[in-house]
Amino acid sequence: MVQFEDSSIPNVTGKIVLITGGNTGLGYIAALSLLSHDASVYIFCRNAEKSQLAIASLSKAISNPNTQKLGFVQCDLSAMASVRKAATEILQRVKRIDILMCNAGIMDFSNDGVTADGYEKHMATNHLGHALLVKLLTPMLEESARGGEGDVRIVVLTSATVNFFAPKEGIIFENLKTEQKELSVEQRYAQSKLANILYVKELAKRYPKLLCLAIHPGLVETGISYGGCQGSWGDYLWTMFFNSVAKFCWKVCGAGMKSPEEGAWNQIWGCVGNREEMKSGEYYEPVGVEGKGVALTRDAGLGERLWEWTEGQLKLSAE
Ligand SMILES: NC(=O)c1ccc[n+]([C@@H]2O[C@H](COP(=O)([O-])OP(=O)(O)OC[C@H]3O[C@@H](n4cnc5c(N)ncnc54)[C@H](OP(=O)(O)O)[C@@H]3O)[C@@H](O)[C@H]2O)c1
Numbered sequence: 603m604v605q606f607e608d609s610s611i612p613n614v615t616g617k618i619v620l621i622t623g624g625n626t627g628l629g630y631i632a633a634l635s636l637l638s639h640d641a642s643v644y645i646f647c648r649n650a651e652k653s654q655l656a657i658a659s660l661s662k663a664i665s666n667p668n669t670q671k672l673g674f675v676q677c678d679l680s681a682m683a684s685v686r687k688a689a690t691e692i693l694q695r696v697k698r699i700d701i702l703m704c705n706a707g708i709m710d711f712s713n714d715g716v717t718a719d720g721y722e723k724h725m726a727t728n729h730l731g732h733a734l735l736v737k738l739l740t741p742m743l744e745e746s747a748r749g750g751e752g753d754v755r756i757v758v759l760t761s762a763t764v765n766f767f768a769p770k771e772g773i774i775f776e777n778l779k780t781e782q783k784e785l786s787v788e789q790r791y792a793q794s795k796l797a798n799i800l801y802v803k804e805l806a807k808r809y810p811k812l813l814c815l816a817i818h819p820g821l822v823e824t825g826i827s828y829g830g831c832q833g834s835w836g837d838y839l840w841t842m843f844f845n846s847v848a849k850f851c852w853k854v855c856g857a858g859m860k861s862p863e864e865g866a867w868n869q870i871w872g873c874v875g876n877r878e879e880m881k882s883g884e885y886y887e888p889v890g891v892e893g894k895g896v897a898l899t900r901d902a903g904l905g906e907r908l909w910e911w912t913e914g915q916l917k918l919s920a921e
Pocket residue numbers: 622623624625626627628629646647648649652677678679680681704705706707708727759760761762818819820821822823824825826827
């Protein structure tokens with residue numbers, strides 16, 4: 603385990619960091635931390651109003667507020683057209699990108715259909731939208747790696763739920779253009795988070811100049827941990843009970859549900875920690891602990907198939 607705290611953050615002055623879902627939860631805390639160390643941060647969020655509130659609160663919280671360093675890009679990751687628009691916008695606004703943090707994510711208990719593009723919602727938001735963003739930004743990321751100091755990173759948030767809930771096949775490709783009602787919400791979430799881990803490995807193989815990491819933050823009290831409250835009464839009661847016990851356990855024995863401030867360290871470490879301590883393509887549990895994923899997370903054949911499937915879908919979306 604790596605000891606990583608605020609004083610471990612190196613000089614990041616001038617680094618350009620893009621964070622999807624930076625308006626709340628872990629993304630917000632990561633944005634705050636990197637901004638307060640003088641990086642420039644752009645948050646990619648779907649809800650403009652909520653994001654302006656986050657921008658105002660981030661500006662107020664950093665000791666030397668400088669609006670040049672903080673930006674918002676509208677981006678709904680569940681809609682390919684919105685991701686394309688967001689990528690075009692950021693490519694016009696910045697000359698380089700040092701860190702792309704694919705942080706946004708959903709665990710959706712509402713069970714209300716597929717996305718506008720026709721995909722299962724978790725796969726669309728958590729994996730496919732991010733894959734498109736990465737694809738469209740890769741030329742600038744690679745250029746930044748060549749032209750600058752060379753330390754360019756893609757940090758993708760995943761989840762250890764993969765180890766418990768992923769379907770036994772890993773990813774059920776045949777049904778990704780359905781609601782996948784045959785799977786539970788937890789299984790659909792874990793399937794998309796497995797895709798995050800496998801995709802990072804594929805990126806690392808194809809883009810050796812970039813450092814690509816898959817990060818599990820731990821169990822953290824954020825909007826996503828209350829996702830069950832949008833579901834049935836049973837889901838609601840179970841979520842409230844589980845979270846209360848998990849928060850109590852964290853306080854009593856240091857294992858359970860952390861606050862976002864405590865939970866964001868693994869992704870901040872991935873963004874700015876010592877590169878020599880990290881392996882591109884690896885999956886890390888908090889903080890900096892590698893090698894904990896189940897066999898599915900290392901299934902090279904499944905990773906290759908995911909890459910091919912994803913490329914096919916991204917191509918279709920461009921037509
Ligand atoms: N909290 C945990 O215990 C935990 C554990 C393992 C992994 N993770 C992962 O950590 C990451 C951050 O989650 P969190 O815990 O900080 O949850 P959160 O507080 O619910 O934040 C999720 C973020 O994702 C954004 N988002 C959701 N759907 C989006 C869409 N279609 N387009 C653009 N942005 C969208 C949300 O924006 P809106 O405000 O617009 O909804 C929000 O900013 C996720 O990838 C999650 O899977 C969390």
